[in-house]
Amino acid sequence: MGFADHLDLSSDGNLQIGGCDTVALAARYGTPLYVMDEQALRHNCRRYVDALRNHYPGESEIAYAGKAFLTRAMSRLLHEEGLSLDVVSGGEIYTALDAGYPPEKLLFHGSNKATDELNMAVDNGIGRMVVDNLPELRRLVAIAGQRGTPVPILLRIRPGVEANTHDSVETGRQDSKFGLGISDEETDDAVQLALSHHLIDLRGFHCHIGSQIMQLQPFRRAAVRMMNFTEKIRDRHGFTAGELNIGGGLGIRYRSCDEPPGIDEFVRTVSQAVSRAARDMQIPLPRLILEPGRSIVGEPGITLYRVGTIKDIPGIRCYVSVDGGMADNLRPALYDAEYEALLANRPEDMPADETMTVVGKACESGDVLIKEAVLPPPRTGDLLAVLSTGAYCYAMASNYNRNPRPPVVFAADGSSRVVVHRERYEDLTALDEL
Numbered sequence: 001m002g003f004a005d006h007l008d009l010s011s012d013g014n015l016q017i018g019g020c021d022t023v024a025l026a027a028r029y030g031t032p033l034y035v036m037d038e039q040a041l042r043h044n045c046r047r048y049v050d051a052l053r054n055h056y057p058g059e060s061e062i063a064y065a066g067k068a069f070l071t072r073a074m075s076r077l078l079h080e081e082g083l084s085l086d087v088v089s090g091g092e093i094y095t096a097l098d099a100g101y102p103p104e105k106l107l108f109h110g111s112n113k114a115t116d117e118l119n120m121a122v123d124n125g126i127g128r129m130v131v132d133n134l135p136e137l138r139r140l141v142a143i144a145g146q147r148g149t150p151v152p153i154l155l156r157i158r159p160g161v162e163a164n165t166h167d168s169v170e171t172g173r174q175d176s177k178f179g180l181g182i183s184d185e186e187t188d189d190a191v192q193l194a195l196s197h198h199l200i201d202l203r204g205f206h207c208h209i210g211s212q213i214m215q216l217q218p219f220r221r222a223a224v225r226m227m228n229f230t231e232k233i234r235d236r237h238g239f240t241a242g243e244l245n246i247g248g249g250l251g252i253r254y255r256s257c258d259e260p261p262g263i264d265e266f267v268r269t270v271s272q273a274v275s276r277a278a279r280d281m282q283i284p285l286p287r288l289i290l291e292p293g294r295s296i297v298g299e300p301g302i303t304l305y306r307v308g309t310i311k312d313i314p315g316i317r318c319y320v321s322v323d324g325g326m327a328d329n330l331r332p333a334l335y336d337a338e339y340e341a342l343l344a345n346r347p348e349d350m351p352a353d354e355t356m357t358v359v360g361k362a363c364e365s366g367d368v369l370i371k372e373a374v375l376p377p378p379r380t381g382d383l384l385a386v387l388s389t390g391a392y393c394y395a396m397a398s399n400y401n402r403n404p405r406p407p408v409v410f411a412a413d414g415s416s417r418v419v420v421h422r423e424r425y426e427d428l429t430a431l432d433e434l
């Protein structure tokens with residue numbers, strides 16, 4: 001059904017996800033509603049773990065990037081699947097720990113970590129701090145000194161690789177707020193400081209070149225550059241990195257025409273680049289870490305909306321309004337992200353001759369979910385399913401216009417469970433003072 005192989009038709013001819021009829025899900029939980037196929041999530045975790053095991057001869061680790069979608073249930077699922085977890089704020093650390101996720105399997109990222117967050121991470125025994133810059137390293141040295149605690153770190157490097165993706169999610173080129181420049185003097189100073197301080201345990205290096213990347217070449221280039229950097233540091237400082245984290249960024253299918261590389265292909269490309277370089281440089285194989293987010297949670301998620309006002313402006317366009325929009329999916333407004341949708345209550349009806357524009361309910365003309373949707377002629381009350389909304393949608397959701405955020409439901413084997421409840425109006429005012 002659609003392009004996603006985990007979507008299906010129910011016995012009533014409705015769209016089905018995780019064995020659950022979407023019309024029944026909408027009736028039970030209301031709309032808008034995020035639904036995630038739990039088995040598809042687990043399957044993607046296993047694909048990554050298996051691929052790394054098959055293609056990389058050294059030690060390895062998959063660290064899911066929590067920024068794509070993180071809740072207590074997701075933290076639990078990741079732990080059950082044996083994945084590590086990349087967190088990027090005190091809130092993400094709190095969420096993971098609150099779900100019983102082991103702190104030693106967390107990697108703490110961020111280009112501007114607050115001192116409170118650094119303290120929180122060190123006090124909770126976070127597995128690795130991914131240090132972004134020299135001032136942060138100095139602050140960490142001070143914190144480690146105050147507590148007398150050794151702190152394991154990776155240094156984040158900007159490898160100077162263009163990822164050919166949207167500007168807002170390019171992170172590895174030289175002009176970026178993230179990381180230390182691969183050939184900057186300051187990077188050398190950071191390595192020197194990390195190696196010279198007895199409480200800083202420098203494990204290796206990290207890079208992340210961007211997100212929704214549809215070619216493998218940039219990943220290969222980044223891996224080779226990082227291995228060259230590893231060699232340079234070995235020659236200059238006598239330190240051989242034991243860990244190399246190549247980040248995440250693999251693209252997914254948002255539309256039928258999208259053709260991202262598969263998880264296996266991506267993992268094989270990076271694994272081969274690193275192991276070949278290690279052999280050529282006669283460097284022991286580093287522990288290879290990958291940090292996928294979107295490619296684990298993106299495609300398993302859909303959002304269900306109820307169709308409301310339909311406004312056909314003759315000769316201009318037909319606006320189809322739904323009961324959510326930019327508050328639950330900011331990506332189209334933020335970086336022109338494109339999606340496809342189905343009418344979940346009659347997915348097999350023939351599409352109309354003309355495309356229509358699916359818009360949200362926010363007081364913004366820019367609240368457009370799909371500019372040119374191919375759908376059967378819609379009716380008020382239809383159920384619209386937007387596909388591939390599992391990543392960076394709930395995670396970026398807001399209360400704009402004081403709309404409560406939708407719930408998240410996991411569906412598996414024909415049953416469903418709420419993993420995040422729908423916000424209530426009382427939640428909206430809970431922190432307000434008169």
Ligand SMILES: Cc1ncc(COP(=O)(O)O)c(C=O)c1O
Pocket residue numbers: 065067068086109171208210211212247248249250291292293294295
């Ligand atoms: C450091 C880091 N690692 C991993 C990721 C995950 O990227 P993606 O969701 O594209 O796989 C991100 C996302 O921006 C990131 O900043």
